[in-house]
Amino acid sequence: MSAEQMDNVLSLVGADITRQTTTYRASIEPKQRLAVTLRFLGTGESFSSLAFQYRLGISTVAESVHMTCRAIERQMMASQFPKPTEEMWKNIATKFWEKWNFPNCLGAIDGKHVTLVSPANSGSLYFNYKGTFSIVLLALADAEYRFTFLQVGDFGRTSDGGVYSGSALGRAMEAKKLSVPADCPLPGSGAQGPMPYTMVGDAAFPLKTYMMRPFPGKQIPQWRRMFNYRLSRARMVIECAFGILSSRWRVLHTKMNVKPSNADSVVTAACILHNYLLNPSENQRWLEESEERGEVLPCVRNMGGNRGCREAYDVRERLYTFFNSPEGRVSWQEQMI
Known part of the structure; x- marks a missing residue:
């Protein structure tokens, strides 16, 4: 996936995978959530392995992957699988x-x-x-x-x-x-x-x-x-x-x-x-x-x-x-x- 293609996907799903930054902690950036998800899809590595690579918690990686996959399904399904004519x-x-x-x-x-x-x-x-x-x-x-x-x-x-x-x-x-x-x-x-x-x-x-x-x-x-x-x-x-x-x-x-x-x-x-x-x-x-x-x-x-x-x-x-x-x-x- 080229940088332009990734940015385009991010523009479509970014709003769905953005979480609010609070005084207690900074939220994970949407681009990082998307990168972790693409790495998981492209390699099939375990959440534990991805957590070490991206310096995130295991539960954070799992949540990011599932959240991003559902966002891709919601935002891109209609354009990639149009109603047949x-x-x-x-x-x-x-x-x-x-x-x-x-x-x-x-x-x-x-x-x-x-x-x-x-x-x-x-x-x-x-x-x-x-x-x-x-x-x-x-x-x-x-x-x-x-x-x-x-x-x-x-x-x-x-x-x-x-x-x-x-x-x-x-x-x-x-x-x-x-x-x-x-x-x-x-x-x-x-x-x-x-x-x-x-x-x-x-x-x-x-x-x-x-x-x-x-x-x-x-x-x-x-x-x-x-x-x-x-x-x-x-x-x-x-x-x-x-x-x-x-x-x-x-x-x-x-x-x-x-x-x-x-x-x-x-x-x-x-x-x-x-x-x-x-x-x-x-x-x-x-x-x-x-x-x-x-x-x-x-x-x-x-x-x-x-x-x-x-x-x-x-x-x-x-x-x-x-x-x-x-x-x-x-x-x-x-x-x-």
Whole structure:
């Protein structure tokens, strides 16, 4: 983060993290609170270590981090996660087709576990299939690794449709309340007729007319492998977005020793700052760093049922027909599968 970017963040959250100086003691300056928070997010160091580095009390460091993360969430959420509009969805779909060769795509979606120290008196609520305690981060990303939707805080044990279907995104898509554009023909081809705009996800997500998932199984026909490759090519956008996020904010690779409510604000603040700092010229460097370290956030499994409605199967069939047509084919797809 450059000095100018830090000053800009400080101008947005400074009033929320300023405390009154009294005759008993001088308050901590807002700039120092922000610096401590960014150090915590960027390194994942313990509050004790940060207290020694900044010559502050441990409780002061903890309070500063939680206060600043909540201020970032309050003051920057609306600007970095604007309310979706029909024009915004169309722009995202255009970029997905130009960069990732998937038509009518609203974004790539996935969920990840963020590990915590076992919360007190929580039983098995936060205990996940990896054998750790965690909260769930569910996110939707556009073609340039920018998050467009965010939900943090589901229990680590949640599965079988509880994460996605219970999310604000899942409910709003089902109720058609997100200003998604009307069905339109695929780029360069009207042979398949009007096609709905869809999100792309892995096998953990349900098959819907607005949600495409890959064909299951290993011994599948070539045309199904073709569809899976094209979908995977678009879906990797969210994996790359998570890679950039966790490479920049190393706290996501640590076992956070904070309460779940505070962990929610820490993860949300990291995602907001990810959007704020996103720079296309630096994306490759962050991705290479993530690959070198070999660290990935654990995936969430079984977010929905495997069976879809007849209309969803029909949309998927028309998509793989398009991918094998002259208008939708890419020159390297046969080689890749």
